[in-house]
Amino acid sequence: MSNREDYLFWKLARIFTDKGYSLMHMSEDHNELWLEDTTNKHAQVIRLLRSDLDWGKKLQRDVHHSAVQAENIRKHLMKRQLNVLNIYISMHLPVDEFESYIQRPIQVNKKTLLHSVIIDQENVENGISHVSKILNDDITIQLNDEYEDQDVMELKSLVLKNVVSKSKQEQQFFENGKPFFTYVFLAIQIAMFILLEMTGGSNNQENLIRYGAKFNPLILEGEWWRFITPIFLHIGFLHILMNSLALYYLGPTVEQIFGRIRFVWIYLFSGFAGVLASFLFSSHLSAGASGAIFGCFGALLYIGAANPKLFFRTMGMNVIVVIIINLVFGFSVSGIDNYGHLGGLVGGFLAAAIVHFPKQHKWFTQIGALLLAAIVTGGLLFMGFNNESPEVINGLAQQKLNDENYEEAYKLLNQLVKKNKGDAVTYFQLSYSEIQLQKLEKAKGHLQKTIELDPKFHQAYYNLALLYANEGNFTKAKELVQKALELSKDKKYEELLNKMNQAS
Numbered sequence: 001m002s003n004r005e006d007y008l009f010w011k012l013a014r015i016f017t018d019k020g021y022s023l024m025h026m027s028e029d030h031n032e033l034w035l036e037d038t039t040n041k042h043a044q045v046i047r048l049l050r051s052d053l054d055w056g057k058k059l060q061r062d063v064h065h066s067a068v069q070a071e072n073i074r075k076h077l078m079k080r081q082l083n084v085l086n087i088y089i090s091m092h093l094p095v096d097e098f099e100s101y102i103q104r105p106i107q108v109n110k111k112t113l114l115h116s117v118i119i120d121q122e123n124v125e126n127g128i129s130h131v132s133k134i135l136n137d138d139i140t141i142q143l144n145d146e147y148e149d150q151d152v153m154e155l156k157s158l159v160l161k162n163v164v165s166k167s168k169q170e171q172q173f174f175e176n177g178k179p180f181f182t183y184v185f186l187a188i189q190i191a192m193f194i195l196l197e198m199t200g201g202s203n204n205q206e207n208l209i210r211y212g213a214k215f216n217p218l219i220l221e222g223e224w225w226r227f228i229t230p231i232f233l234h235i236g237f238l239h240i241l242m243n244s245l246a247l248y249y250l251g252p253t254v255e256q257i258f259g260r261i262r263f264v265w266i267y268l269f270s271g272f273a274g275v276l277a278s279f280l281f282s283s284h285l286s287a288g289a290s291g292a293i294f295g296c297f298g299a300l301l302y303i304g305a306a307n308p309k310l311f312f313r314t315m316g317m318n319v320i321v322v323i324i325i326n327l328v329f330g331f332s333v334s335g336i337d338n339y340g341h342l343g344g345l346v347g348g349f350l351a352a353a354i355v356h357f358p359k360q361h362k363w364f365t366q367i368g369a370l371l372l373a374a375i376v377t378g379g380l381l382f383m384g385f386n387n388e389s390p391e392v393i394n395g396l397a398q399q400k401l402n403d404e405n406y407e408e409a410y411k412l413l414n415q416l417v418k419k420n421k422g423d424a425v426t427y428f429q430l431s432y433s434e435i436q437l438q439k440l441e442k443a444k445g446h447l448q449k450t451i452e453l454d455p456k457f458h459q460a461y462y463n464l465a466l467l468y469a470n471e472g473n474f475t476k477a478k479e480l481v482q483k484a485l486e487l488s489k490d491k492k493y494e495e496l497l498n499k500m501n502q503a504s
Contacts, residue, residue: 003146003147003148003149003151003152004121004143004144004145004146004147005050005089005090005091005121006050006147006152007143007147007151007152007155008089008119008124008141008143009031009048009050009089010152010155010156010159011141011143011155012048012087012089012131012141013033013035013048013159014155014158014159014162015139015141016035016046016048017035017159017162017163017166019037019137020037020039020040020309021035021036021037021040021046022035022036022037022163022166022167022170022309022313023035023036023163023167024036024045024073030156031049031050031051032047032048032049032050033046033047033048034046034047034069034073035047035048036073036077036313037309038077038079038309038312038313038316039308039309039312040135041083042083042134042135042136042137043083043084043085043115043134043135044077044079044082044083044084045070045073045082045083045084045085046084046085046087047066047069047070047084047085047086047087048087048089049062049086049087049088049089050089051088051089051090052090052091052092053088053090053092053093053094053098053118054094054095055094055095055096056094056096056097056098056101057096058094059088059094059098059101059102060098060101063086063101063102063106063114063116064106066084066086066114066116067084067106067108067112067114068108070082070084070086070108070112070114071108071109071111071112074111074112077312077317078317078318078321079111079317080111081111081112081113082111082112082113083113083115084112084113084114084115085115085117085131085134085135086114086115086116086117087116087117087119087131088116088117088118088119089119090118090119090120091120091121092120092121092122093118093120093122093123098118101116102116102117102118115134117130117131117134119131124141124143128140128141170310170314173257173307173310173357174253174256174257174314175256176256176257176258176259176357176358177255177256177259177260178256179251179252179255179256180255180260181255181260181263181264181267182247182248182251182252182255182263185232185247185251185267185289185292186244186247186248186251188232189231189232189233189234189240189243189244189247189289190240190244192211192232192233192234193233193234193240195211196208196211196233196234199211202233202234202235202236202237202239202240203235203236205285208233208235208285208287209285211229211233212225212226212229212230212232212233213226213229213230213233213285213286213287214226214227214230214275214278214279214285214286214287215285215399216279216283216392216395216396217395217396217398217399217400218399219279219384220385220392220396221396221399226275227272227275227276227279228268228271228272228275230271230275230286230287230288231268231271231272231274231275231288231289231291231292232289233287233288234287234288234289235287235288239288243288243289243290243293246289246293247289247292247293250293250296250297251263251267251296253296253300254266254267254296254299254300257299257300257303257357258299258352258355258357258358259358262352262355262358265351265354265355266295266296266299266348266351266352266355267292267295267296268292269295269347269348269350269351269373270291270292270294270295270296270298270299270344270345270347270348270351271289271291271292271295271344271347272347273291273295273343273344273346273347273348273350273351273377274290274291274292274294274295274337274339274340274341274343274344274347275291275340275343276343276377276380276381276384277291277339277340277342277343277344277346277380278291278337278339278340278343279384280339280380280383280384280387281339282337282339282340283391283392283395284337286337286340288337288340290337290340290341290344291340291341291343291344291347292344292348293344294323294326294340294341294342294344294345294348295344295345295347295348295351296348297319297322297323297345297348298344298345298346298347298348298349298350298351298352299348299349299351299352300315300319301319301320301323301345301348301349302348302349302352302353303315303352304316304319305349305353306353306356306357306362306365323345326341327341327342347373350369350372350373350376351373353365353366353368353369354366354369354370354373388416388419388421389421390416390421390422390423390425390426393412393413393416393426394413394423394425394426394429396412397409397412397413397426397429397433398429400412401429401432401433404436406433406436406437407433407437409429409433410430410433410434410437413426413429413430413433414430417430417446423453424450424453424454424457424460427446427447427449427450427453428446428447428450428457428459428460428463430446431443431444431446431447431450431460431463432463434446435463435467440467440470443463443467444464444467447460447463447464447467448464451464456487458483458484458487458488458490458493459484461480461481461483461484461487462480462481462484462490462492462493462496464480465477465478465480465481465484465496466496468480469496469500474500477500478497478500478501481493481496481497481500482497485497
């Protein structure tokens with residue numbers, strides 16, 4: 001073997017590794033290298049082979065074998081398209097016909113494209129120029145006529161040392177301590193689930209509210225801790241099972257990458273962000289660690305923003321695919337709090353950006369993320385606590401009606417009606433508070449408004465029938481209760497109708 005070709009082989013290897021390519025595979029004799037940089041769209045993978053090419057058929061077999069390997073790599077990397085640069089470094093060109101095997105790139109399954117280039121001792125400049133053209137990058141190499149064995153060994157040693165050093169750095173990135181708080185959070189949520197089941201059931205709304213589920217009316221009343229406590233509560237066995245499995249498999253990875261203290265911050269802030277988004281955009285009672293778990297995904301996405309090469313070479317596509325699957329599933333299945341998921345995902349990304357990685361700092365990014373998180377959080381809290389939509393006010397009023405605080409409920413609902421923002425539920429609840437406060441004429445008018453806004457609101461017909469029956473107008477009362485019965489076969493409607501028939 002010519003030392004000149006050997007030197008060129010390792011010189012190219014050094015150039016590519018300096019440009020960000022990482023070693024995927026090296027043959028036992030060190031004459032074949034597979035290098036990867038998924039961020040380089042021109043050639044995500046480079047194969048370097050130091051071999052003297054004797055015959056065209058041998059070259060043909062190797063090119064096709066390389067194409068098959070390249071397609072397998074594409075599948076492993078989960079890439080839709082993969083461009084591979086296949087470089088042969090040989091002392092001489094094959095003695096027989098070979099141009100047709102490398103003249104055009106080989107395409108496999110219309111997804112993998114393999115470009116092959118031969119660099120021989122007579123055409124080094126042309127070969128390097130061809131490589132530069134494919135990579136869309138200027139590569140220049142100055143070669144001597146002869147190199148000593150020591151020159152080659154020194155260059156080879158330098159390349160391998162850099163590759164090993166880079167590999168160790170990447171390994172250390174994923175090993176910042178053993179997971180601990182993952183299992184603490186896991187134990188807490190399982191313990192809380194058992195407590196819920198023992199004290200009334202995890203599907204019992206009153207029990208969930210008692211232990212801290214997200215319930216907008218009580219948050220609006222000042223129970224701010226409900227932005228955190230829902231993270232540790234779950235509704236039903238399937239809910240706790242799925243979230244516990246997700247935390248068990250995902251949590252340790254995030255905790256190992258970011259370290260224990262950073263993981264606690266990411267997990268809790270993500271959970272808070274998920275509850276906050278749910279509070280703002282959904283009036284339904286909710287609980288669960290889903291927002292915090294999506295926050296762990298958001299933290300992994302931050303790795304993609306801060307270190308895209310490492311991210312896409314290791315976990316990138318898997319993380320993105322899992323997130324997309326979960327979001328699509330969430331939007332296609334009813335009963336899932338997607339606002340909490342999205343809030344947690346964004347919260348996890350921002351939380352990771354604020355603390356960055358252990359033993360590393362990006363002060364501009366970290367301060368910017370902190371300011372953005374503060375502004376967004378403050379803005380969403382302001383919007384949530386100053387939201388005068390019927391859905392929010394109705395929920396708050398219903399809680400006051402449940403507590404028999406009729407005067408407060410009346411004030412809330414009456415203010416909404418005065419602003420012409422009320423819906424059918426608003427007028428119905430207002431009429432109920434008025435009945436309790438003996439404002440019966442106003443209640444009749446608001447029940448009629450309820451029916452006008454929603455002709456299928458059967459409870460409004462029933463309550464209005466009661467008011468007319470109380471006045472002695474049984475004809476009108478019968479008409480109304482019959483209408484309620486047409487809309488709903490409620491036993492109490494039948495009982496009222498029977499009583500009025502008997503009375504008449």
